[in-house]
Amino acid sequence: LSEMNQLNKRIAKEKMCYPDEYGPNELYDQLNMYIDELANYGDISVTKHSNGTISVDMAGVNVLNAEKFKTNSLVMQDYYTNGQVVLNFESGEEVNLHSGVLKAYIDSLNGNGVYATGRQNGE
Known part of the structure; x- marks a missing residue:
């Protein structure tokens, strides 16, 4: 940017x-x-x-x-108490991505990627 x-x-x-x-x-x-x-x-x-x-x-x-x-850069936030990684903008607004490399990366960190098992998704 x-x-x-x-x-x-x-x-x-x-x-x-x-x-x-x-x-x-x-x-x-x-x-x-x-x-x-x-x-x-x-x-x-x-x-x-x-x-x-x-x-x-x-x-x-x-x-x-x-x-x-x-x-307005992106900032990866530390793990919260629920164990989820959150990506925010520098301004503090949460990023809500629907596609792309960043979404795939955050999904994989949070156990929600395409290869996630039911146990990782909280099922």
Whole structure:
């Protein structure tokens, strides 16, 4: 996310300095690469802005804010008394993923993965 944030800053600066036909295409390519990588981790939604920057939401929570050039990283919380691992955003909001690598990882840690036995699921 921090790399995406830096690219957003550079794109905004480039768009102010050059006309649209000479846009920062190489920077857009780099940003698209990071978007593709981030999409592997979970559900994301990308919003493009008129200044060429993007904002990204993951699991319904803003993780890249183009207007303020801020990020909201993910933090894995320690085990709670019930033995479950929880993934939260830096802002404190709980992550509710429906797909992706992070969901699979958390599910496996909590005994809810595709190969979990009934005993691990609390059955």
